[in-house]
Amino acid sequence: MNSFLQLGLRYRGTAAVTSAAIIVALLAACPWLMDTYYLNLLFMIGTFVITCTGMNLLIGYCGIVSIGHAGLMATGAYVSSYLSTQAGLSFWVVALAGMLMSLVIGSLIAIPTIKAGGVYLSMITIAFGVVIHEVLIRWDAFTGGPLGISGIPKPELGGYRFDLKSMYLLVLAVSVLVLVLIRNLRRSAWGRAMIATKENEIAAASLGIRKFAVQYAGFAFSAVLAGLSGAIYAHANSFISPDTYHFQTSVQLVLIVILGGAGTVLGPVVGATILVFLPELLQMEKLRMALYGGIMFAVLFFLPKGIVGTAGQLLGRKIRGYAKTGPSPARERNSETPQLFAHASSSGAVMLELNGIHKHFGGLHALKDVSFSVATGAVHSLVGPNGAGKTTLLNVISGLYSANQGTLSLRGKSLNPRSLSDVTMLGIARTFQHSRLFKELTVLENVMVGMAGRRRVGFAHALLHTPKQRRDERVMEERAHLLLDLIGYEGDRDMPASQLPYGHQRMVEIARALATEPDLLLLDEPAAGMTAAEIGQLEQLLRKLTAYGLTIILIEHHMDFVQRISDTVTVLDFGKVIGTGKPEEMLTDPRVIQAYLGAEEVAAGA
Missing domain, CATH: 1.10.3470 (ABC transporter involved in vitamin B12 uptake, BtuC)
Structure with missing residues (x-):
C-alpha cells in the first residue's frame, strides 16, 4: 500500500x-x-x-x-x-x-x-x-x-x-x-x-x-x-x-x-x-x-x-509550494525511539530548583516565596484551585515571565534572567493551557518546527535547497515521524493541524515540545478536553518519557490522573506553596482539601 x-x-x-x-x-x-x-x-x-x-x-x-x-x-x-x-x-x-x-x-x-x-x-x-x-x-x-x-x-x-x-x-x-x-x-x-x-x-x-x-x-x-x-x-x-x-x-x-x-x-x-x-x-x-x-x-x-x-x-488541498511527504519509510520504530532522548539526564539528581520565587503584576502578588526542587526523571505535579498561580509559575520557569525575586536553576545552572527561547535551548520545553498548534502547518510540520530552534543550516542553504539542506530536512522529517509514532498518532500526518480533533491536538503539541530535545517538559493541563481513552493514552506516554529519563512538571485538574502518574505533588494556594510530598499524602491533606473546597465546606463535612 x-x-x-x-x-x-x-x-x-x-x-x-x-x-x-x-x-x-x-x-x-x-x-x-x-x-x-x-x-x-x-x-x-x-x-x-x-x-x-x-x-x-x-x-x-x-x-x-x-x-x-x-x-x-x-x-x-x-x-x-x-x-x-x-x-x-x-x-x-x-x-x-x-x-x-x-x-x-x-x-x-x-x-x-x-x-x-x-x-x-x-x-x-x-x-x-x-x-x-x-x-x-x-x-x-x-x-x-x-x-x-x-x-x-x-x-x-x-x-x-x-x-x-x-x-x-x-x-x-x-x-x-x-x-x-x-x-x-x-x-x-x-x-x-x-x-x-x-x-x-x-x-x-x-x-x-x-x-x-x-x-x-x-x-x-x-x-x-x-x-x-x-x-x-x-x-x-x-x-x-x-x-x-x-x-x-x-x-x-x-x-x-x-x-x-x-x-x-x-x-x-x-x-x-x-x-x-x-x-x-x-x-x-x-x-x-x-x-x-x-x-x-x-x-x-x-x-x-x-x-x-x-x-x-x-480544491480540498493547499497550494503552498511544498510537496506532501506521504507515509514515512519503514523503520525499526521500537529500537530507534529511545535515541530521541539519548541526551536525557540520569535519575537521582536535582533537575530544577526554585528558591524564594516572587512574581507580581502591579499590586497583584501571583507568586509568593515559592521554593521546591524537582528530581530528575520524576513527574512533579502542581495542583491547586483556579487562580492559585500554577500557570504563572510555569511561565516563570519557562522564561515567558521574569521573576521579581528569587532564583531558578536547571541542573545547577542559573535560569534567571533568560528569555523563553533561551530557556528552551537550555533544555526546557512546554505546552500551553490552550492548544497553540500552528494552523497553517500540517501535523508533521508542526512537529518538525519544534526542531527549527536548533536548525543546522543557514538561510542561503534553505533558499538554494543544497544537499546539506536536503540531508538536514530528511533527518528532521524522520525524527518527526518517530515522535508521532511515540505519541501513538495514526492519522493523516499531512493534514492541516487545524482539522485535528482537540485531543489529538494536545498530543501533537506534546510531540512538538519533545522535538526541541528537552530534559524538562512542562505540561499545562494536557488532559483538558480529552476523553477517558485519550487520558489513558497520555498516561502511557508520560510513563514512557520518564522511563527514558525525562523530567516532567505537570499541571492538571484530573486528580485521579495526578494521583496515578505523579511521583511528587506540590500544592499552591494564592501563590504560596502549602505542601509538597507524595500524591497520596498531599491529596488527603486537610490544608489541600481546604484550599479546594474552602474552610466552611471542610467544617460541614467534619
Whole structure:
C-alpha cells in the first residue's frame, strides 16, 4: 500500500514540474507571439513578480506588512542608474550594487520595524517610503531631482545589447528563479519558523525560535529582490523619475500579494497579472487608486486568503509550494525511539530548583516565596484551585515571565534572567493551557518546527535547497515521524493541524515540545478536553518519557490522573506553596482539601 501511495505522490510531483515547464516555455515564446504593447505589460508583470515575491515572504510568511517597499525598489533603480550613467559600469555590476544598497537600507529599516511590531510596523515602513520619495525629488546631484535620470544604457552581454524581447526573457528567468527560491524556503526549517512566528510568537519562542532572526532574514531578502527589480526596470526603460516610486506603488505591491494570496508561491504571479492588465482593459488609468481600493475591499471581505489560497481550499488541498511527504519509510520504530532522548539526564539528581520565587503584576502578588526542587526523571505535579498561580509559575520557569525575586536553576545552572527561547535551548520545553498548534502547518510540520530552534543550516542553504539542506530536512522529517509514532498518532500526518480533533491536538503539541530535545517538559493541563481513552493514552506516554529519563512538571485538574502518574505533588494556594510530598499524602491533606473546597465546606463535612 505504501509503495502505491509513494508512486502516486511521485507521479503528482512529476506532473506538477512538467506543467510548470510547459507554462514557462509558453511564456518564453511570447516575444514572438504578441506585439510590443502586450510584451511591455508582461515585462511589467515580471518586475512586479520579483518584488512581490519578496513582499509575499514578508506578508505571507513573516506577518510583516511593509507599505514602503517602493523605496527599496527606488534604491536599486537609482544606485544602478547613477553608476551606469556616471561611471560607465556594466549593468551586471551596477545591478549587484543596487541590490547591495537595498540590502543595507532594508536591513537598517528592519531593525526598528521588527522591534516595533503591530501598527507601528506599518507606520515605520510608510514613513520610510515617504522619506525616500522626498530624497529622490530634492537630491538633484544624485537623482536628477523631479526630472529623474535619463539615458540609462540597456544591459549588454558578449557585445549584444538587450532589446525589449531580451529584457522580457531576462525578467522571466529571474521571476522563475525567485519563485523557486521561495518555494525552497517554504519547505525548510526557516520557512516553518517564519510561519510559526507569524501565527503565534509565544508558541514559536517556546520552541527556541528567535523572532528577530527569522523576520530579519526575511526582510533583508525581500529588500534584495526589490533592489534587483528596480535595477532591471530602470535599465529596460532607460529612464526613471520619482513619480515611478511613490506611495501608490507601495500600495499596489501590497495589493498584489493580498489579491493573489499571501503565503502562496503563485500568489504574486496571479495578483500582478490582474493588477497590471485590469486597469488597461477597463481604461481606468486616472481612477487607478479608486480601483485598487475597491479590489482591496472585495478581497478582504470575500477572498481573505486571496485567489490562489481560496482556490486551494475549494480544491480540498493547499497550494503552498511544498510537496506532501506521504507515509514515512519503514523503520525499526521500537529500537530507534529511545535515541530521541539519548541526551536525557540520569535519575537521582536535582533537575530544577526554585528558591524564594516572587512574581507580581502591579499590586497583584501571583507568586509568593515559592521554593521546591524537582528530581530528575520524576513527574512533579502542581495542583491547586483556579487562580492559585500554577500557570504563572510555569511561565516563570519557562522564561515567558521574569521573576521579581528569587532564583531558578536547571541542573545547577542559573535560569534567571533568560528569555523563553533561551530557556528552551537550555533544555526546557512546554505546552500551553490552550492548544497553540500552528494552523497553517500540517501535523508533521508542526512537529518538525519544534526542531527549527536548533536548525543546522543557514538561510542561503534553505533558499538554494543544497544537499546539506536536503540531508538536514530528511533527518528532521524522520525524527518527526518517530515522535508521532511515540505519541501513538495514526492519522493523516499531512493534514492541516487545524482539522485535528482537540485531543489529538494536545498530543501533537506534546510531540512538538519533545522535538526541541528537552530534559524538562512542562505540561499545562494536557488532559483538558480529552476523553477517558485519550487520558489513558497520555498516561502511557508520560510513563514512557520518564522511563527514558525525562523530567516532567505537570499541571492538571484530573486528580485521579495526578494521583496515578505523579511521583511528587506540590500544592499552591494564592501563590504560596502549602505542601509538597507524595500524591497520596498531599491529596488527603486537610490544608489541600481546604484550599479546594474552602474552610466552611471542610467544617460541614467534619
